[in-house]
Amino acid sequence: MSDGRRLVLVVGSGTAAAMAATAIARSLPDIRVVRLDDGEEDALDELLGASRPSVRAFHGALGVDEAEVVERTRASYRLGTRVSGWSDIPYFRGHGMYGESVSGVSFHHLWLRAHSRGTVAPFDSFSISASLASQSRFAAPSSQRESPLAGLDYGLQLNLPAYAQALRSLGRAAGVEEIHGNIAAILQSSDGGCIRALKLADGRELAADLYIDASGHAAGVRRALPWRWIDWNASLPVDRLLFSRPAANQIPPVSDDLVALAAGWRYEARLQDATVHLLAYSSAHETDDQARATFHHAAGTAPRDQPVVLRQGRLEDPWAGNCVAIGSAAVSLEPSAASSLHAVCRHLDRLIACWPGHDSRATPAEIAYFNRRTALGSDRLRDFVQLPYLLNQRPEALWRAAAAGPVSAELARDLALFRERGRLSIHDEDGFERDEWLASLIGLGVIPRRIDPVAAELPMSKIQQRLEAISTGLRQLMETLQ
Amino acid sequence: MNSNRIERIVIVGGGTAGWMAAAALSRFLAHGNTRIRLVESEEIGTIGVGEATIPPIRTFNALLGIDEADFLRATRGTYKLGIEFVDWGQPGQRYFHPFGRYGRDIAGIDFHQLYLRERQRRPLPQIESFCVSAVAARAGRFGRPQSDPVHPEHDFNYAYHFDASLYAAYLRKYAEHLGVQRIEGKVEEVVLDPQSGFVQALQLTGERRVEGELFIDCSGFRGLLIEQALASGYENWQHWLPCDRAVAVPSASAGLPEPYTRSTARLAGWQWRIPLQHRIGNGLVYASPFMQAAEAERTLMDNLPAQALAPPRHLNFVTGRRKLAWNRNVVALGLSAGFIEPLESTSIHLIQLGIAKLLALFPDRRFEPLERDEYNRAMQTAFEAVRDFVILHYKLSARSDSAFWSYCGNMSVPESLERKLALFRGRGRNLRCEGELFGLTSWVAVMLGQGVWPEDYDPSADALDEGKVGALIDHVQGSINQTVLTFPGHLDFLQRSGGAATK
Numbered sequence: 001m002s003d004g005r006r007l008v009l010v011v012g013s014g015t016a017a018a019m020a021a022t023a024i025a026r027s028l029p030d031i032r033v034v035r036l037d038d039g040e041e042d043a044l045d046e047l048l049g050a051s052r053p054s055v056r057a058f059h060g061a062l063g064v065d066e067a068e069v070v071e072r073t074r075a076s077y078r079l080g081t082r083v084s085g086w087s088d089i090p091y092f093r094g095h096g097m098y099g100e101s102v103s104g105v106s107f108h109h110l111w112l113r114a115h116s117r118g119t120v121a122p123f124d125s126f127s128i129s130a131s132l133a134s135q136s137r138f139a140a141p142s143s144q145r146e147s148p149l150a151g152l153d154y155g156l157q158l159n160l161p162a163y164a165q166a167l168r169s170l171g172r173a174a175g176v177e178e179i180h181g182n183i184a185a186i187l188q189s190s191d192g193g194c195i196r197a198l199k200l201a202d203g204r205e206l207a208a209d210l211y212i213d214a215s216g217h218a219a220g221v222r223r224a225l226p227w228r229w230i231d232w233n234a235s236l237p238v239d240r241l242l243f244s245r246p247a248a249n250q251i252p253p254v255s256d257d258l259v260a261l262a263a264g265w266r267y268e269a270r271l272q273d274a275t276v277h278l279l280a281y282s283s284a285h286e287t288d289d290q291a292r293a294t295f296h297h298a299a300g301t302a303p304r305d306q307p308v309v310l311r312q313g314r315l316e317d318p319w320a321g322n323c324v325a326i327g328s329a330a331v332s333l334e335p336s337a338a339s340s341l342h343a344v345c346r347h348l349d350r351l352i353a354c355w356p357g358h359d360s361r362a363t364p365a366e367i368a369y370f371n372r373r374t375a376l377g378s379d380r381l382r383d384f385v386q387l388p389y390l391l392n393q394r395p396e397a398l399w400r401a402a403a404a405g406p407v408s409a410e411l412a413r414d415l416a417l418f419r420e421r422g423r424l425s426i427h428d429e430d431g432f433e434r435d436e437w438l439a440s441l442i443g444l445g446v447i448p449r450r451i452d453p454v455a456a457e458l459p460m461s462k463i464q465q466r467l468e469a470i471s472t473g474l475r476q477l478m479e480t481l482q
Numbered sequence: 483m484n485s486n487r488i489e490r491i492v493i494v495g496g497g498t499a500g501w502m503a504a505a506a507l508s509r510f511l512a513h514g515n516t517r518i519r520l521v522e523s524e525e526i527g528t529i530g531v532g533e534a535t536i537p538p539i540r541t542f543n544a545l546l547g548i549d550e551a552d553f554l555r556a557t558r559g560t561y562k563l564g565i566e567f568v569d570w571g572q573p574g575q576r577y578f579h580p581f582g583r584y585g586r587d588i589a590g591i592d593f594h595q596l597y598l599r600e601r602q603r604r605p606l607p608q609i610e611s612f613c614v615s616a617v618a619a620r621a622g623r624f625g626r627p628q629s630d631p632v633h634p635e636h637d638f639n640y641a642y643h644f645d646a647s648l649y650a651a652y653l654r655k656y657a658e659h660l661g662v663q664r665i666e667g668k669v670e671e672v673v674l675d676p677q678s679g680f681v682q683a684l685q686l687t688g689e690r691r692v693e694g695e696l697f698i699d700c701s702g703f704r705g706l707l708i709e710q711a712l713a714s715g716y717e718n719w720q721h722w723l724p725c726d727r728a729v730a731v732p733s734a735s736a737g738l739p740e741p742y743t744r745s746t747a748r749l750a751g752w753q754w755r756i757p758l759q760h761r762i763g764n765g766l767v768y769a770s771p772f773m774q775a776a777e778a779e780r781t782l783m784d785n786l787p788a789q790a791l792a793p794p795r796h797l798n799f800v801t802g803r804r805k806l807a808w809n810r811n812v813v814a815l816g817l818s819a820g821f822i823e824p825l826e827s828t829s830i831h832l833i834q835l836g837i838a839k840l841l842a843l844f845p846d847r848r849f850e851p852l853e854r855d856e857y858n859r860a861m862q863t864a865f866e867a868v869r870d871f872v873i874l875h876y877k878l879s880a881r882s883d884s885a886f887w888s889y890c891g892n893m894s895v896p897e898s899l900e901r902k903l904a905l906f907r908g909r910g911r912n913l914r915c916e917g918e919l920f921g922l923t924s925w926v927a928v929m930l931g932q933g934v935w936p937e938d939y940d941p942s943a944d945a946l947d948e949g950k951v952g953a954l955i956d957h958v959q960g961s962i963n964q965t966v967l968t969f970p971g972h973l974d975f976l977q978r979s980g981g982a983a984t985k
Contacts, residue, residue, distance in 0.1 A: 420852050
């Protein structure tokens with residue numbers, strides 16, 4: 001099947017594979033993109049339509065009109081997640097800015113200073129996303145600097161089956177070819193370092209220059225070559241998921257909900273025509289039957305199918321030889337921080353930036369770069385997801401064990417520095433915004449012992465004035481939106 | 483009120499580093515509860531190697547509330563749009579490292595990739611022709627950067643050249659006005675607390691004693707506190723950056739001052755030329771195993787743009803970094819924290835960065851290891867990133883006309899740089915990492931300038947229509963030339979904007 005062009009074979013039936021094939025066909029001309037659809041969707045992946053601002057960058061790079069995506073696939077805008085049950089007070093983990101800095105001092109230091117003096121409104125009441133979400137409203141970010149909307153950012157709550165379908169037709173228009181069939185065998189090169197061809201059940205052989213495994217958690221193609229799995233279950237104890245996706249007809253809110261329970265957590269996202277319910281739990285602390293009952297009680301509906309077993313962790317090297325694993329084939333995380341589509345977007349962006357040149361061979365430098373940066377990004381995602389486990393204030397056995405779980409050196413250092421000084425370090429490939437870290441840390445009840453020395457010396461009246469001005473600005477904006 | 487608050491800060495040394503620290507600390511700890519004193523001796527000369535700067539200096543000045551024209555008048559300063567490198571590739575070759583950007587990106591694809599692709603179709607001028615700061619510099623012109631979303635290629639950045647001792651004097655006035663007390667005297671002894679090993683006080687000549695809780699060591703290479711008293715250790719980088727001597731001399735001006743620094747490669751090092759309003763700073767940085775002091779001095783004096791205004795001064799240095807720039811209650815800034823030769827004008831920037839990190843992590847009297855470790859980690863990252871970028875120039879030189887250049891061409895480089903080189907050689911990629919000071923333009927300038935032509939360009943550039951890209955490249959070049967024509971001459975601009983000193 002060669003016409004002189006280089007051939008990329010994307011393996012997968014779900015959203016990640018549709019995104020990969022379309023992005024590659026659109027960004028890289030003179031490449032033949034074939035997607036092998038083996039009909040085996042990753043059920044969990046296809047449930048998780050919550051996306052972060054990275055999906056908008058993905059659409060931007062593809063030249064896809066966002067309004068059209070929302071309209072055609074019945075998606076909705078997503079400003080963040082309401083988080084409750086981990087600490088005394090629920091909090092909002094939103095995109096975009098929390099407050100505004102003053103003379104180079106980050107806003108949270110001003111807030112902490114006011115907090116140390118007694119009464120101050122909750123940290124998230126200074127966030128534009130949280131304010132909008134509390135009234136289930138959405139407004140587009142403003143380019144006018146004075147407007148509170150200038151600090152707004154958002155993702156989309158995607159309606160996955162429809163979204164994947166829309167991307168597939170975009171892909172076809174850009175020349176993506178689709179083949180349906182099941183893989184019977186994966187043939188390796190003589191040295192075992194590359195894939196020579198995929199042999200299908202009907203006898204066909206597909207040979208490509210580059211294989212992209214976007215098949216979901218199973219990562220069957222990438223795992224035909226040498227691989228090593230780095231397991232995270234010691235720090236992230238949740239290992240089972242129950243879910244359902246009943247149809248609905250509703251006006252979707254602009255946020256989703258995450259609630260801690262005795263042996264795990266539950267998640268709810270409402271779309272225009274369906275509601276997604278998830279229950280994640282630790283099998284060491286709750287039986288499947290108990291979980292089923294918990295699910296039914298909370299969601300008001302029975303879970304679909306058997307529980308999904310979740311092995312959290314990542315591939316040490318997602319790219320080996322001529323095969324790259326992306327999305328949940330490369331990193332598997334519990335879906336509490338909308339990281340699933342985010343990982344797909346980041347991996348594709350990086351893959352296209354490292355794309356093998358015209359001779360179709362990736363250099364070791366590029367492969368090493370992709371693997372190193374992907375590992376960094378995955379580890380930061382894990383650290384962010386682990387944060388509520390480490391800082392939770394719940395009494396149950398699961399939660400006490402999780403609070404004492406193993407922590408990466410970076411997260412330990414970051415936490416120590418924040419507890420002591422209220423400072424956040426900047427890391428490469430941090431997929432979360434700085435203010436999202438702050439909202440989580442403060443929301444989980446971490447109050448630094450000291451604050452920025454410059455903030456500590458600002459006159460209290462100036463700080464109060466600033467806090468007041470931000471609150472007033474937000475209030476006025478909300479009134480105009482009524 | 484924090485009862486552990488630091489109330490007495492003592493700065494040792496009054497060079498550029500010392501007075502920058504004094505000015506910034508007095509500005510940002512201006513609550514009347516911290517006493518800042520600076521000990522310096524007129525007997526000890528200061529080393530003014532950092533006369534050329536990079537754009538972040540503007541942020542430092544702005545944070546202090548310094549007026550640009552006033553500052554330029556006081557320091558006899560000029561504008562700087564970048565650095566011209568002469569003879570670094572093959573002898574006779576020149577290239578420009580501009581402060582700014584190349585052209586404009588299309589659909590997220592970097593301009594240099596478009597340039598590399600177009601170059602396979604037809605001859606193109608050097609990539610600097612697509613950067614406003616480089617074109618203006620070559621024309622001897624200067625203007626304010628324009629931020630125009632329709633013409634992103636019109637934006638650029640700039641820094642200054644100035645007389646470092648006048649800058650120190652300027653900041654001294656600023657700091658003294660905010661209450662910093664200057665103590666004239668020589669340190670005879672550093673008194674350590676016998677239990678904790680922390681610095682307790684400085685014993686000065688004439689039976690005087692200066693006590694403090696936090697000490698800032700700006701004493702220069704010798705590291706009076708950080709090394710001589712606390713033995714913090716030094717990481718030597720001479721195997722990568724073998725230059726260890728410099729000889730410097732001011733000369734008269736030769737024509738109008740250029741708005742850029744020039745670096746000319748010589749047989750065992752390189753020569754700088756830094757135009758100020760009233761004179762030119764010149765110097766030769768060289769490696770003593772490959773060149774004698776007398777020969778270095780002769781090379782410098784034979785290559786002056788105009789008559790020398792003073793006898794040449796000789797300096798020694800060891801390129802590297804203090805292992806613990808913050809140790810116990812001492813923070814080292816400037817040469818006592820490490821030294822990277824001034825090839826990319828980073829000395830003052832590293833001081834500025836140290837001050838900013840110190841302010842952000844400002845300790846109290848308990849001196850938590852947390853803050854110290856974070857500071858040391860951040861400074862190590864910053865020093866290493868600058869180091870790699872400076873090594874790049876030596877490693878890439880195509881010269882083989884001396885033992886020195888043969889050594890540089892054959893030496894191994896840090897792994898971090900090895901990775902960058904491999905990525906660029908492959909498809910012209912530059913993928914930025916945490917803490918890196920120099921961005922895409924800088925790496926592309928040096929790589930292409932010194933003859934690293936990638937084997938291939940980024941294949942995603944093929945997604946764009948050839949005709950359109952070609953037309954855009956021509957359009958960008960034309961519009962940059964047009965913009966530069968609206969700029970006045972450099973000296974003209976200085977005079978009009980009030981930055982020129984009256985004699």
